[in-house]
Amino acid sequence: MNPTTPGLFGVVEGFYGRPWNPTQRRTLLGWLTTGGLNAYMYAPKDDAKHRAVWRERYDRAEAAHLAALVRECRQQGIRFIYALSPGLDIRFTDAADLAALKAKLKQVHGLGVRDFAVLFDDINPDLSPADKTRFGTPAAAQAYIGNEVLRWARDWTRDGRVLFCPTEYCGRFAEPNVAGSPYLRTLGEQLAPEVDVLWTGPEIISEVIPVDSIRELQRVIRRRPMLWDNLHANDYDMRRLYLGPYAGRPGELLREITGILQNPNCQFEANFIPVRTLAAYVREGANYSPLRAYEEALQAWLPHFKSRGKRDFTAADLRLAADIFHLPTEHGETARRYLADLRVILRSPPNSWGEVAARVEQTTRQIVAIYEKVTELADRPLAYALYNHFWEIKENAGLVAEWTRWRQAHPEAHEPFSSPGFRPRIYRGGFTAELERLLPMDEQGNFQPAS
Incomplete structure (x- = not known):
């Protein structure tokens, strides 16, 4: 041309x-x-x-x-x-x-x-x-x-x-x-x-x-x-x-x-x-600058998150939400920190967690609160667009919270954790989930049949 x-x-x-x-x-x-x-x-x-x-x-x-x-x-x-x-x-x-x-x-x-x-x-x-x-x-x-x-x-x-x-x-x-x-x-x-x-x-x-x-x-x-x-x-x-x-x-x-x-x-x-x-x-x-543009866009988007309930979205809520649902191969900063803290908790004994446990608990509560605020948004089309995704992350955050409490109460436990609130074949169930478990993918993109 x-x-x-x-x-x-x-x-x-x-x-x-x-x-x-x-x-x-x-x-x-x-x-x-x-x-x-x-x-x-x-x-x-x-x-x-x-x-x-x-x-x-x-x-x-x-x-x-x-x-x-x-x-x-x-x-x-x-x-x-x-x-x-x-x-x-x-x-x-x-x-x-x-x-x-x-x-x-x-x-x-x-x-x-x-x-x-x-x-x-x-x-x-x-x-x-x-x-x-x-x-x-x-x-x-x-x-x-x-x-x-x-x-x-x-x-x-x-x-x-x-x-x-x-x-x-x-x-x-x-x-x-x-x-x-x-x-x-x-x-x-x-x-x-x-x-x-x-x-x-x-x-x-x-x-x-x-x-x-x-x-x-x-x-x-x-x-x-x-x-x-x-x-x-x-x-x-x-x-x-x-x-x-x-x-x-x-x-x-x-x-x-x-x-x-x-x-x-x-x-x-x-x-x-x-x-x-x-x-x-x-x-x-x-x-x-992607980061500068991102921060400016978050600020401009925040007024769309007015609530019909008692709690509006805060700037920190929206930043965490957008950091969790970020880009195909990249998490935002607050989501990366949360995952890093979770890895510490999942891979080490409770007596070594220190302030990490408090940070995980605080962010987990914020994730649950974000979901609740989504359900109360005055902009209903926006709420419906986000609802399923925040439900799923809220459920997973709830599992993290429950596992953390169990681990703190049973620091020497060697048996696997289970919960009546997360029943097999109900939570993470369905045909697609079964297929994914049969042929899981590792972080390098390799597939190996489940044993």
Whole structure:
């Protein structure tokens, strides 16, 4: 793309799970505007008409909702990008499928859409015999579709953008690697240079995205990529929640990409800090400090935690909550301290605990209190977004407290601890838990069958 073309920085609603509702999307637009971000991409995997039955046009009510969202984006200076995922079953040589794709995009163009994306992520890319005869490779077939979408977009509007998500959308998926991938190289050669290519980094969930890795990709796809950033995505493990800051992306990266679309938590209300700190990163570049942005975002979020009961969240409560539910491979400072203290208690006799026991007890009580305060939040959607996660951590904290009291009362005990409040197959029970116990993973990522 032209290096003078403005970048797209914002959010992609691109997760698996229940799509956000109109109220949540309006709130998101306010967050984007406040932060100076300029893009929203509509790509919820489980909007059936986005992916599973992509050929079907939107009915009158669905179209009205989309049109209203497009208008609201335009009013707030945010580019609305409509994405379609035809890759599950598109027949590249079938004129009817091509016509269906065009008709679907033409419909949303009629609703005010000017920017489009075509996504080929998370699919089996194998071609039918007819498609293979015509195109040879999946990359060539997909590039053809991307170019057709660009051609249609240019017929409908002069300044629209077209984005493309490849099947090899991260470094780990590139076969045999990024530099040697025939798939990526074909895209670089055949996909029109005006089309933005989406990329998640070295991994699907990339804790760090090195600048050199992006420069390597540029040489292969012959353009700067746009990040589809999954740092705060949690649809792959719904026990996780990410309230930590945007991190692991050096400021220099901004010069090597055409934008960032953040794919955050499924639970919309949990995304205040991710969106706010992304905005700070884009605004500050090389001067960005994740910790400073995190602390500022916590302060800005705290007023949303007003209570209908007698106890409001304190700044310390919110910091502990966000430190516990932080980032995929990183805990916040207060959570790290709590875990370090727990390890001391679990691995040493009670007569050596000293002040550690008091700190653990205090933090455990705070965790339980945080859960109780969540249930009393005046902002009920926020409470519902957080409830399950804080219930689980409250239960585990309660187990820690009960075990600690038992250990202090029985310092010489050698028998295992059990509690009627944490019954087997009820607590940590269920089919998934059984599967995990059969093939546990250690801290290095190794799996060994349980004995």
